[in-house]
Amino acid sequence: MNFTGANAIYQQIGNYVCENILRGTWAEGGKIPSIRELAVSIEVNPNTVLRSYNLLKEKDIIQDRRGLGYFVAGDGVEKTRRLLTDEFVTGELPRVFRTMDLLRLGIEDLKSHYLKYRREHQRTERSES
Amino acid sequence: MNFTGANAIYQQIGNYVCENILRGTWAEGGKIPSIRELAVSIEVNPNTVLRSYNLLKEKDIIQDRRGLGYFVAGDGVEKTRRLLTDEFVTGELPRVFRTMDLLRLGIEDLKSHYLKYRREHQRTERSES
DNA sequence: CATAGTGTCATAATAAACTAAGACACTAAG
DNA sequence: CTTAGTGTCTTAGTTTATTATGACACTATG
Numbered sequence: 001m002n003f004t005g006a007n008a009i010y011q012q013i014g015n016y017v018c019e020n021i022l023r024g025t026w027a028e029g030g031k032i033p034s035i036r037e038l039a040v041s042i043e044v045n046p047n048t049v050l051r052s053y054n055l056l057k058e059k060d061i062i063q064d065r066r067g068l069g070y071f072v073a074g075d076g077v078e079k080t081r082r083l084l085t086d087e088f089v090t091g092e093l094p095r096v097f098r099t100m101d102l103l104r105l106g107i108e109d110l111k112s113h114y115l116k117y118r119r120e121h122q123r124t125e126r127s128e129s
Numbered sequence: 130m131n132f133t134g135a136n137a138i139y140q141q142i143g144n145y146v147c148e149n150i151l152r153g154t155w156a157e158g159g160k161i162p163s164i165r166e167l168a169v170s171i172e173v174n175p176n177t178v179l180r181s182y183n184l185l186k187e188k189d190i191i192q193d194r195r196g197l198g199y200f201v202a203g204d205g206v207e208k209t210r211r212l213l214t215d216e217f218v219t220g221e222l223p224r225v226f227r228t229m230d231l232l233r234l235g236i237e238d239l240k241s242h243y244l245k246y247r248r249e250h251q252r253t254e255r256s257e258s
Numbered sequence: 259c260a261t262a263g264t265g266t267c268a269t270a271a272t273a274a275a276c277t278a279a280g281a282c283a284c285t286a287a288g
Numbered sequence: 289c290t291t292a293g294t295g296t297c298t299t300a301g302t303t304t305a306t307t308a309t310g311a312c313a314c315t316a317t318g
Contacts, residue, residue: 006136007135008274008275008276009275009276010275010276019231022231022232023231034293034294034295035294035295035296036293036294036295037293037294044276044277045276045277045278046277046278047276047277047278047297048275048276048277050295050296050297051275051276053295064294064295064296065284065285065294065295066283066284066285066294066295066296067283067284067285067286067293067294067295068284068285068286068293068294068295069293069294069295070294070295081232084228084231084232085232085234088228088229088232088234089242092225092228093225093239093242093246094246096221096222096225097242097243097246097247097250098250099213099217099221100217101250101252101253102148102151102152102213102253103151103210103213103214103217105214105217107240107243107244110222110239110243111236111240113218113222113226114226114236114239115236117222117223117226118226121226121227121230123230124230124231137304137305137306138305138306139305139306163263163264163265164264164265164266165263165264165265166263166264173306173307174306174307174308175307176267176306176307176308177305177306177307179265179266179267180305180306182265193264193265193266194264194265194314194315195264195265195266195313195314195315196263196264196265196313196314196315196316197263197264197265197314197315197316198263198264198265199264199265259318260317260318261316261317261318262315262316262317262318263314263315263316263317264313264314264315264316265312265313265314265315266311266312266313266314267310267311267312267313268309268310268311268312269308269309269310269311270307270308270309271306271307271308271309272305272306272307272308273304273305273306273307274303274304274305274306275302275303275304275305276301276302276303276304277300277301277302277303278299278300278301278302279298279299279300279301280297280298280299281296281297281298281299282295282296282297282298283294283295283296283297284293284294284295284296285292285293285294285295286291286292286293286294287290287291287292287293288289288290288291288292
């Protein structure tokens, strides 16, 4: 985990979990790291991880079974994809376009930066297609 | 001012100032609202505005004249444009592209959302071209 | 010189995020 | 039953951003 300092840690942990679900690293219905386990591995207080997990539990992305741990929901991938896509399209993209407007950048600039990024980064594999 | 709660207020004030400079609302070399004045108008503590102004002063975007107030630097527009463009291209865009990757969105999706945004929003006028 | 408007600084108080430490209840496995 | 690994909760302390006040120095204006 690389914490940015820009956002709250519990939110960044939430993103970390969502990424692992979307990438298929953590399978649907499968167990995810326990609160204490994750807290130790990313050097953070268990209470902070608990807060992140609670957030995702409310959104039905993960479920808890007392005494056992947390598990990815059966439809966790779809739930996560829907949620993040919605946040991205209605929240982040408009802000990006607004900044582009302010800086006088057009779709061509955006595209060239994207292509440059594509050249320099491998697309991650997905467990199932 | 619409504060997001996501970022710190003093950063949002900084963005607000940069926007007014880039849009030409506040001319190069011209006076900008005094600390107390801006603090009252956006209902924020003067110390918070001071912090924002200090940040922009360090970046040579604005200058202070004791007893008179703050003024946009002579090359304020260029300085601001360079700074924000750099932050956008090296900081924000890579994060956006990474999220797109995660959500399996391509350049076509990006373009269509951009065009939709363009249809719904007027590009702001600039004082000088 | 007096005044009003400016930037600057110092101190204290508040709120939110995070940390620290420990206690309790639940579950599976020996 | 005992144990180890879980989630949950409480209380207290720390850090950072922000607010609240007030004071001081500077500048233009009358």
